[in-house]
Amino acid sequence: MIANLAYGPNSAMGKILGNTGKEDGWNFRGKGCIQLTGRGNYEAANKYTLKYENVNILNNSDAVATDIKIAVLTSMAFFDYNKINKIANGTKNVKGKICPKVGNDVTLANGRSNYSEKQEVFDEKTSKIFKIDSCNFTEGEQSNNKPFIIRLVRKWQTNNSTIGEFTIDDTDIKGYILEEKGPDTTTSGKEQRIPVGTYNLVWHNGTKFKDVLKVYNSEVPLSRAILIHKGNSAEDTEGCLLPGTSKGVDKVIDSKTMFDKIKAEAKKRGLTNSKLIITANYEN
Numbered sequence: 001m002i003a004n005l006a007y008g009p010n011s012a013m014g015k016i017l018g019n020t021g022k023e024d025g026w027n028f029r030g031k032g033c034i035q036l037t038g039r040g041n042y043e044a045a046n047k048y049t050l051k052y053e054n055v056n057i058l059n060n061s062d063a064v065a066t067d068i069k070i071a072v073l074t075s076m077a078f079f080d081y082n083k084i085n086k087i088a089n090g091t092k093n094v095k096g097k098i099c100p101k102v103g104n105d106v107t108l109a110n111g112r113s114n115y116s117e118k119q120e121v122f123d124e125k126t127s128k129i130f131k132i133d134s135c136n137f138t139e140g141e142q143s144n145n146k147p148f149i150i151r152l153v154r155k156w157q158t159n160n161s162t163i164g165e166f167t168i169d170d171t172d173i174k175g176y177i178l179e180e181k182g183p184d185t186t187t188s189g190k191e192q193r194i195p196v197g198t199y200n201l202v203w204h205n206g207t208k209f210k211d212v213l214k215v216y217n218s219e220v221p222l223s224r225a226i227l228i229h230k231g232n233s234a235e236d237t238e239g240c241l242l243p244g245t246s247k248g249v250d251k252v253i254d255s256k257t258m259f260d261k262i263k264a265e266a267k268k269r270g271l272t273n274s275k276l277i278i279t280a281n282y283e284n
Contacts, residue, residue: 003029007038018043031064032071034078034102041078048077078102092127095119146170148201148266148274150228152177152241154193155283161234161250162193164278166243168265175258176247178231180239186219191238194220194278201266201274212259213266215241215276228276230259241276 007014007025018040019025030037036045042057042064049055055063055070063070079085084101091097099105099115106114127133146169154164162179184195197217204214204227213228220226224239231242233251243259244252252258266274 014038017041027061031061032074034075036064036074036078044081045074045077048073048080092122092132094122146269148269148271150201150262150276152276152278154179154196154278154280156247157182157282158250161237163247163250163252164280168262171265173261173265176244176252177228178234178237178242178244178247178250178252180234180237188224188239194226194239196278196280199226199276199278201271201276203271211263213263228259228262230255 004023004025005011007017007019007029008022009015009019009024011019011025014025017024017028017038019028019038021027021039024039028037028039028042036042039058042061045064046057049057049063049070052073053069055067057063057070057074064074065071079088082101084098087097087101095115095118099118103114108114108117149169150166151169152164152166154162156163159181161181164177164179165174166177167174179193180191182193185192186195194215197219199215199217199220202214202216202222204210204212204225206225209227209229214222215226215228216222216224227240228243229240231237231240232244232253232255236242242252242255243262245254245258247253
């Protein structure tokens with residue numbers, strides 16, 4: 001009764017929250033990870049729960065409180081339809097930039113600020129659990145641009161290396177990539193090139209190479225750590241792919257410049273549905 005009076009359709013707060021029914025104050029009270037409140041927010045989040053989990057939270061609002069998938073999904077939905085995710089990406093200022101978009105600051109029973117406690121939890125727990133300092137997200141990572149596709153055609157091989165020409169779809173970026181010598185292999189530790197085929201791309205941050213691309217598929221697993229990184233000669237690769245602006249014998253030139261171009265384009269367009277497609281058309 002108290003909830004329906006305080007948040008009913010005739011109350012100031014009820015109108016703000018989009019409540020229209022006499023039971024909306026109670027039915028759409030704060031629930032879930034983000035304490036989703038009000039018919040307006042439940043209607044907006046319902047589009048996501050119907051699409052991804054086939055759950056109608058307008059008819060079953062308690063699912064937000066009792067089903068962990070729905071609790072998390074509605075929180076993510078709140079960030080998305082309020083465009084808070086765009087503010088959150090790249091900032092650690094939870095108290096100043098994120099909290100005001102979610103709810104009001106409140107003085108707690110212990111005298112502390114609600115916003116301050118959320119900032120502390122982020123600093124001490126969630127930012128460490130989710131490894132925020134290792135996040136490679138940049139503006140454009142979730143854009144609707146066409147998939148990031150690298151096409152590599154192997155053309156020259158010696159007893160020491162393999163060199164091919166590459167392009168990136170929908171750009172004028174092109175150059176050369178140096179790999180290990182043949183023959184192709186799916187076995188790690190042999191210092192030979194990976195097989196012709198289609199590979200997925202993800203970001204890699206390891207002890208030796210950070211913020212580089214890793215390639216993998218069903219035959220070449222992530223654990224093999226085949227990377228695209230800068231390097232100029234056959235001695236610089238143990239199966240990885242080294243880009244360059246031009247080529248020589250068993251080497252590519254100005255690898256850093258070309259790698260930076262590739263990385264910048266990958267950051268701009270994101271790695272959703274990204275691919276490395278390797279074919280061969282040898283000239284020798």
